[in-house]
Amino acid sequence: MLKKERERCKMIENERSLNSLDQEVITKFSFLEIQEATAHFNPSSKIDEGDYGSTYKGVLRHTQVVIKMCSDTSQYYQEVHIASMLRHPNLVTLIGVCQEAWGLIYEYLPNGNLEDRLICKDNTAPLSWQTRIQICKDTCAALIFLHSFEPHGIAHGDLTPQNILLDANFVAKLSNFRLRDAPLSSHTTGDFSAESDVYSFGGVLLRLLIGQATLNLDEILQNALDEDELDDALDRTAGQWPLEQVTELARLALSCCEIDISNRLDLQSEVWPVLERIQTQCEPASSSDRSSGDTQQSSSLDRSPGEEHPRPPSYFLCPIKHDIMEDPVVAVDGYTYEAEAIRVWLIDHNTSPMTNLRLENSNLLPNRIVRSAIQEWLQSNES
Template identity: 50%
Template sequence: MATQTTRQAADGKDNSEIVKEDEADNKFQHMLRELESVRKQAYEEKHGREKAEQDLFEAFQKARVSENMYLGEVKQKNEIEEKLATVMEEVESLTETTDGLCAKLQEERKKRSALEKRTAHSDRIIKDLMLQRDKAVREVEALHAKKGESSATAEGTMHITELSSSEIKDATNNFDHSLKIGESVYGSVYKGFLRHTNVAIKKLNLESTESQSQSQFNQEIEILSRVRHPNLVTLIGACKDAQALVYEYMPNGSLDDRLACKDNSKPLNWQLRTRIISHVCSALIFLHSNKPHSIVHSDLKASNILLDGNNVAKLSGFGVCRMVTDEFRDTTTLYRHTHPKGSFVYIDPEYVMTGDLTPLSDVYSFGIVLLRLLTGRPGFGLLRDVQRAVEKGCLGAILDSSAGGWPAMQAEQLARVGLKCCEIRRKNRPDLQKEVWTVLEPMLKPASIMLCSLSFKSVSEDLGGVPPYFICPILQDVMREPLIAADGFTYEAEAIREWIDSGHHTSPMTNLELLHRDLLPNHALRSAIQEWLQTDAQ
């Protein structure tokens, strides 16, 4: 019994302890849960803080990037503003330059317009004078016809100066070989000084038969004493005893020599070549339309085209030319000449085959001259080469580069004209006046204007050593066309005309009243200037 009570007491103790232990355990568990909750809350707070710090760092980084971008944009904006300011300054400068150039262009256009008006006026005056001269010649011929006199025979009166043999010998230092400037099968040409003037004296070849020599002599006198044209060489005089003809001196020699740049002469530029082509065409039109008889040159070639001090082209070599008479023209357009003469390259093929000489024979020779000027090449094989180049569209490859940059369209036009002139069958060749001149005339004026602006450039750049009386008092440049005004002073034509046309009534030199507005050409001074320029160029 006691044992059971004791056991019960022990059991009761254990239960109370168990209860206490349970309560303690519960408290511990509660504390653990609270601790876990606190730990978890602390972890979450730490995680949130870290995330906040990360967000703050990223925001800071973004702020720095934004700040850098802003600074970069500000810098770029400043650079752009600086460049814009520079560009605006350049634009303003270019605007000022453009305005200046426009003003100069307007001024040049006005000058050009005035020059064209004066040129047109001069052309009208020249045409009127030529008409008056032709009328006077016709009246003289009619008067001679009434008197029964012949104006075109070897024994008749020549319209040129008759010179003595002694004068010819003195002028050439007895035909000194050092003065020889040309030679052909027909004779030799010497530079001479006759009556205070430089001249060219052609002495016919005495080795030819007397009849041939006399025929050549009479032929040149017959033609050149009858006709005058700016692009035909001027026959000054003749000496029957010495069988010598005296011509104006052409300081720039023959076209053949200039194309070969003989004596290191400067190449002809394309503007000058264009003008030479036009000059030759004009001379041929004049000869072919001569009244009452057409004249066929029949020996047109580069060596018979001479250039004066201004590089104006003039035809020479009239020893074998022919006249197509009215009687013969009534029956046919051809002139029978059984022995073709001249340089083979330039001779009309149909003339060679048939012996029939017509103005169209000169057209063929003109075509060869034109193509030589265009390409700078010799005549052999020239037609074939130009034809192929035109067909293949590569004409520029065979143009003479020493002439400068030919305008492509103009070069092709000239090439086609040259090829047309050189058609084998003469009926296919163009009419010089109606077809060829209409192509050349629009090219002539621009080329002449460009040549005018280029001429005397080297002299005007440096006036050292220039005789003072060669210089225009107004322009302070070497004169090209000196004119004498009423005050007795000589001026460049363009300058003094502009002075007078602008309303001035006084002298540019003395400021005194001009008695009249007439201007006279100073030929002596012009010749002296040309001779000086030629000597200076050498």
């Protein structure tokens, strides 16, 4: 009886916490919309299934999204709480929720997860070594942000190639945090620590270098270094790695995978400077490859072929003006618009520009979550 009462109190607390986030205007979707977006949870729409529940891809309000249906309330409320707080260009963006069905709606990243790209699933092109170096930097940047988050650092807890997603420009974004019912503090022991994330990061580097999903990648790489045969161990589908830089990257990966926690590198002070230097040294080679047409796809620095700038996510665009929004607001129809554009529309209309249905009122609420995501995206692409 006492357990049930605690669970009921926890549920009330979670609901109050979520409702308090209304001031940030987390977009709400109905269960009917979720059903329609997934063709009533058709198996063909399913992306993944795990202990937390099932994940689907679908189209909500003319936007392609990923819909995560949580299997329990604690998972749902904690993920909403964390995802709504954490805004970074290398973390997957939470777009909205379906509270009645414990659903979480995230941005859709068209290049899928890193694991699928490394094994060239669906006959996709292999990742070039330039793109792999950029993925290392993107992943490191996200972890540094998480570990330094105030007031307590946050550990990802499950950093694997499956949980590193790639957008249209092959920018890496972390997803699927391994959540638990505990204070948001990562600098402890076990899987939920900054040190364990560093170890996992080293494992990701090993996969990017070697390509294979085999055991003892650290031993394979260490033996290759000891015998001066590193080139033979590298994934040759990535192209011709620059030997000096890839040797430094290999030693970096092995240092992150040290069994002794005290010997593992610090991401911000020791890993990040090395990654920046390696990428800077490799930029002339990248430019040469691009001019000769040898690169197989663009990194977040290279952009997409023929593009000067990366494409913004579709939900950054105003449905009326089709430009990136500067002041996004939510209308009563549930859609997000550029404030000036929807106000001009409402002067002569009492219907939704998206559904053509009559609007109950002309109230507009600032969508601070989308605005924050847009600002971060713009800042990361200023150069």
